[in-house]
Amino acid sequence: MAEALVAVVEPAPAALALSRRLSTPPLAAVIWRLLVVAAVAWFFAGAWLADRVGVRFVWYVLSARRAEYRALSLPRAVRLAFERLGPTYVKLGQLVASGEALFPPEFSAEFQQCLDRVPALSFDAVRVTLAAELGERGLARFRSIERTPLAAASIAQVHAATLDDGQEVVIKIQRPRLTQVVSADVVLMRWIARVTAFVSKRARHSHPVGIVDDFAHNLSEELDFRNEARRMAEFNQVMRRMQTSSVAAPEVVRELSGPRVLTMERFRGVSVADTAAVHRSGYDGQERLRTGIRAWFQCLLVADFFHGDVHGGNFMLLEDGRVGFLDFGIVGTLPVERQAGVLDYVLAFQSRDFERLARAMVSLGASREPVDPVAFAHELEALYSPLFEAGHDFRVAELVPNLLRLASRHDLSLPRDLVLISKQLVYLDRYARALGGENMNVLTDAGLRDILMQDMPKAAAARHLG
Numbered sequence: 001m002a003e004a005l006v007a008v009v010e011p012a013p014a015a016l017a018l019s020r021r022l023s024t025p026p027l028a029a030v031i032w033r034l035l036v037v038a039a040v041a042w043f044f045a046g047a048w049l050a051d052r053v054g055v056r057f058v059w060y061v062l063s064a065r066r067a068e069y070r071a072l073s074l075p076r077a078v079r080l081a082f083e084r085l086g087p088t089y090v091k092l093g094q095l096v097a098s099g100e101a102l103f104p105p106e107f108s109a110e111f112q113q114c115l116d117r118v119p120a121l122s123f124d125a126v127r128v129t130l131a132a133e134l135g136e137r138g139l140a141r142f143r144s145i146e147r148t149p150l151a152a153a154s155i156a157q158v159h160a161a162t163l164d165d166g167q168e169v170v171i172k173i174q175r176p177r178l179t180q181v182v183s184a185d186v187v188l189m190r191w192i193a194r195v196t197a198f199v200s201k202r203a204r205h206s207h208p209v210g211i212v213d214d215f216a217h218n219l220s221e222e223l224d225f226r227n228e229a230r231r232m233a234e235f236n237q238v239m240r241r242m243q244t245s246s247v248a249a250p251e252v253v254r255e256l257s258g259p260r261v262l263t264m265e266r267f268r269g270v271s272v273a274d275t276a277a278v279h280r281s282g283y284d285g286q287e288r289l290r291t292g293i294r295a296w297f298q299c300l301l302v303a304d305f306f307h308g309d310v311h312g313g314n315f316m317l318l319e320d321g322r323v324g325f326l327d328f329g330i331v332g333t334l335p336v337e338r339q340a341g342v343l344d345y346v347l348a349f350q351s352r353d354f355e356r357l358a359r360a361m362v363s364l365g366a367s368r369e370p371v372d373p374v375a376f377a378h379e380l381e382a383l384y385s386p387l388f389e390a391g392h393d394f395r396v397a398e399l400v401p402n403l404l405r406l407a408s409r410h411d412l413s414l415p416r417d418l419v420l421i422s423k424q425l426v427y428l429d430r431y432a433r434a435l436g437g438e439n440m441n442v443l444t445d446a447g448l449r450d451i452l453m454q455d456m457p458k459a460a461a462a463r464h465l466g
Contacts, residue, residue, distance in 0.1 A: 022220045025183040033184040040081050048077040075110035082114065087178055088185035090114050090154035091219065120152040121175060126159065129173050133261040140164070141256060145171065151313070155222055155329065160266060167265070169253060172225060174260040179223055186216045214416060222329045225262040229254070231305060231328040232264070238302045239295060242455070247295035247323045267324045273312025275434045283321050285435045292323035293428050294451050300334065300421070301343070301455060308332040308420045310427045332420040338364065342418060354381040361407070364418055371410050379406060 050056040051072040060069040082089035093114035096107055130139060145161040152158075156174045163169055193208035221227050232249040239247050256263035270277035272292065278285040292315060300306040307314070309330040316324040334342060341364045348357035358377035383402055403422055407414050 022183045022186055022216055022223075023179070025180060025187060029180065029184045030187045033181070034188055037085060037188065040084050044077045044081040044084075048072050048074055073106070073110070075104075075107045078107070079110050079113060082111075085185075086181060087154040087175060088182050088219070090118060092215070094154070095215070114154075118152050118154050120149050121157055121173070123147045125176055126157070126173050129176055129260060130171070133258045134256060138256055156225075161263075163253070169256075169263050170250075170266045171256075172228075172262040172264075174223070174225065182219055182223065186212065186219070189215070218330070221331075224259050225257065225329075226259055228328045229257055229262055229264075231331055234303055234305070235299055235307070235325065235328065238299050242295075242298045242302065244291070244295050244298060246291055246321065247325070249325050249328065267316060267318055267326060269316040269318035269324060271312040272315045272317055272323075272431050273434070278317055278435065281317055283317060285317070288317055288321070288323055289431055289435050290451070292325075293432070294455065295323065295325070296424070296428070297346075297452055298455055304335065305331045305333050306421065306424070308424065310424050312431075315427075315431070332417040334417050338415065338417070342421060345418065346421070349384075354378075354384075361414065361418075362412065364415055371412055376406075376410055379409075 047056065050059075056072065057069055060066050079093060082093045093111045097111035097114055126145075130145075141164050143162045143164050143166075146159050149157040149159050150170065154175075155178065156172050159171050159173065161169050161171050189212045190209060193212045197208050229252045232252055235249045236251070239245070250264035250267055253263040253265075270281060272278060272285075272289060275285070278288075296307060296310065307325055307328060307330075309327060310325070314326045316326065318324045341360055345357065345360040345364065348354070348360055355373065355377040357380055358373045361380075362371045362373055362376065383406060404414070404419065
């Protein structure tokens with residue numbers, strides 16, 4: 001069901017620009033948030049303890065709800081507490097879900113539910129945010145907006161809409177009062193990180209304050225939708241400079257976008273992860289996938305960023321045959337001084353040169369102790385050689401956890417962008433194997449390797465012209 005909107009507020013115009021840092025919240029807001037976090041933690045800790053001693057089960061029996069009883073494991077109790085505490089902790093839970101090497105497996109498995117089980121905002125709340133961000137003149141541009149969201153996530157949700165000229169668009173609307181809550185949560189997390197680092201030598205080696213700072217930086221970028229708008233525009237510029245006309249990100253409707261609202265063209269198609277739908281489309285799925293993977297690498301080669309979340313919902317085969325990239329809220333940034341090292345890392349995989357791979361990883365990582373590159377290379381070869389053997393039962397999803405474990409054994413701290421690139425390679429390899437069989441490996445595919453080698457001089461020229 002669609003509904004027209006009437007605005008009540010005229011906001012100040014905002015240009016599309018890079019984000020600010022998270023603002024410093026009042027001390028009272030941090031203390032209040034601390035009380036809320038403590039209350040939620042005590043509640044779920046009590047529920048978990050009650051379950052351990054059988055009291056919770058007895059309560060279900062006495063209240064004639066025995067059929068509803070489900071044992072409350074510690075990971076489930078923590079996950080429920082995170083969901084109750086809101087977007088910051090849901091986002092943190094998503095990191096736990098994807099951090100198989102850093103967290104116990106039972107926690108990573110439980111927190112998978114944080115990836116796609118986020119309650120939707122009411123349409124009234126959506127109405128308020130749109131009115132505050134766009135004003136009466138902006139809202140008059142919408143002929144209708146669907147009340148039921150297409151998707152709901154921890155930061156925002158997406159609604160389909162139609163403009164007054166008939167163009168189909170989607171609107172990404174941020175959850176209300178998010179910046180204030182996130183700012184207080186981040187200050188609280190820094191307090192906890194400092195105390196933990198002070199009392200625990202082991203925790204100190206994990207750099208907890210740095211982890212929180214990195215988390216805060218990524219959140220501050222994601223909370224200002226002008227960053228995402230800029231990244232989508234830059235991605236399309238890269239595609240034009242590389243003459244890749246069959247790959248695109250949605251075009252942003254700038255006059256209907258701002259820090260908390262992002263309006264963009266609507267893409268229609270199927271996820272590249274939906275192998276059956278790709279085959280039904282009539283397009284050559286393997287060729288389209290190679291084109292999409294090539295475009296992802298082209299952005300990595302030409303720009304200072306890359307798409308950092310190419311799961312199936314963000315990587316589409318469109319109805320017109322183009323490949324579409326959606327949701328640039330999570331991107332990896334690649335400083336120029338680190339770009340050569342990361343490319344060396346990727347090409348070392350392509351050429352199966354483990355000594356080169358070891359040198360690249362050592363040059364990119366920070367280590368408190370010297371790393372023996374020869375010994376490191378032998379361990380990498382033993383770990384990843386099965387990846388290159390056709391038919392070998394090697395699970396590429398283990399690439400990132402094994403990479404982090406191996407780096408940890410050598411006291412090597414790898415940069416976030418290198419780990420994020422490795423995660424995207426896992427996604428891309430899943431699609432490659434699903435569409436091309438076990439012999440189509442994203443790290444060793446000859447066709448992909450050849451076109452990437454062709455793109456390197458072209459990318460250098462495009463960077464120079466840009």
